[in-house]
Amino acid sequence: MKRFALILVSSIIVSTVAVAQDTRMLTVEEAIATALRTNYDIALSKNDSMVAAIDYLYRNAAFLPTINGEANDIWNRNNQRLRFVKRVGGGDSLVNRDAVRTHNLNYSANLQWTLFDGLRMFATRKKAEEFLTLGSLTVKNQVINTVADVITTYYDVVRQKQQLRAVDEQIVLNEERVRLAQYKLDIGTGAKPDLLQSKVDLNAQKSLRLQQLALIEQLKDQLNQVMNLPARSRFEVADSIPLNQGIALADISEGIADSNPTLLIAQKNVDIARLTLKERKADRWPVVRFNSAYNFTQNDNSVAVNINQPIFNSNRGFNYGLSATIPIFNQFTVRRLIRQGELDIRYQQLVLDNQRTLVNLSVLNAYTSYEQQKQALALEEENIKLARENVDIVFQVYKLGAATLVQLREAQSSLEDANNRLIAARYSTKLAETELIRLKGDMVK
Helix, strand or coil: CHHHHHHHHHHHHHHHHHHHHHCEECCHHHHHHHHHHHCHHHHHHHHHHHHHHHHHHCHHHHHCCEEEEEEEEEEEEEEEEEEECCCCCCCCEEEEEEEEEEEEEEEEEEEEEEEECCCHHHHHHHHHHHHHHHHHHHHHHHHHHHHHHHHHHHHHHHHHHHHHHHHHHHHHHHHHHHHHHHHHHHHCCCCHHHHHHHHHHHHHHHHHHHHHHHHHHHHHHHHHHHHCCCCCCCEECCCCCCCCCCCCHHHHHCCHHHCCHHHHHHHHHHHHHHHHHHHHHHHHCCEEEEEEEEEEEEEEECCCCCCCCCCEEEEEEEEEEEEEECCCCCCCHHHHHHHHHHHHHHHHHHHHHHHHHHHHHHHHHHHHHHHHHHHHHHHHHHHHHHHHHHHHHHHHHHHCCCCCHHHHHHHHHHHHHHHHHHHHHHHHHHHHHHHHHHHHCCCCC
């Protein structure tokens, strides 16, 4: 059995050296940092948040006046036929003019400043602040989910690497079985079926190794996609899965309402719905505005129709005043919008309450899985030692001819199952740990 252990260790060292020469080592911290810089989902969330940031930048514009300018410059060329009122003792006066040219020029600057609108402008400004916070929470939530996805995928690759080593261990065992079966057959103490069965089992493990290699490449491609790196980018991952086995339920549950992004987003939607209701209630109040304008008008005529008509007229001036728009009846539109706003607040509150129960349930489920997997991990770490010792003993007895091939295969199968359970327990514990931290919102600061 010492020879078997030496062969296994040598094969692992050779493969590790070969990998190190061809590919770079990627740590989970580097994978997370790369994803935070380049992940598409995070970039899209940041882009949406920037829209809210622009609105926040101009949040005080609701208190400023609006100023509009208008200018017109018009030329006319007309043929005129005019008949004046009949005079006493005389006939009607007729005037005919051809190609009468006129030039009209006017421009104005108009200012309108809302002084009171039922406090709508204050609610609008506050709403811009809330949308900015909502955008930041959305980005944080996407970052947390992306980091959790990176960690899950990264350690899935590590898990499959460990599974590959377990397959390599079985291959070495089967190669040793083939060698022993061939030796026994050569000296006349063995049976041909034992040799054939050993070769069949060896080929099955080699086939399983090929499948495992393909699965590892697929998972690496998934990790490349999360990090937004080119497909088939070559890298190697760690060999072990570090675990934090000191997480307490109280540490996760305490203050989760103030740190879980999903709950914070739901709460922010409630706040925004309340501000929307304030905006709609403002429509019940009069709107008072300050109005002012500067006007300039100039008319230039080529001829005058009569002596009382000027051929040139210019007028300029400044005016100002107040106006009030008082809502009297608008087909119950305001009442309808207010009722819809109240229902929206109730809806967003129900969403918040539902999210709170879902998060609490998720925390309990994740912690239960975390504790169960820790216990299973401790048990399987003991089992793997027993399984390896059992294989060692049965191998020695098989060499002496006191054990059958069936007993050896059963011992090998127990070792394979123990390896699979141990690897699965490590990965499941890491998944539960990651989920707890994600729910807490402490994945990133």
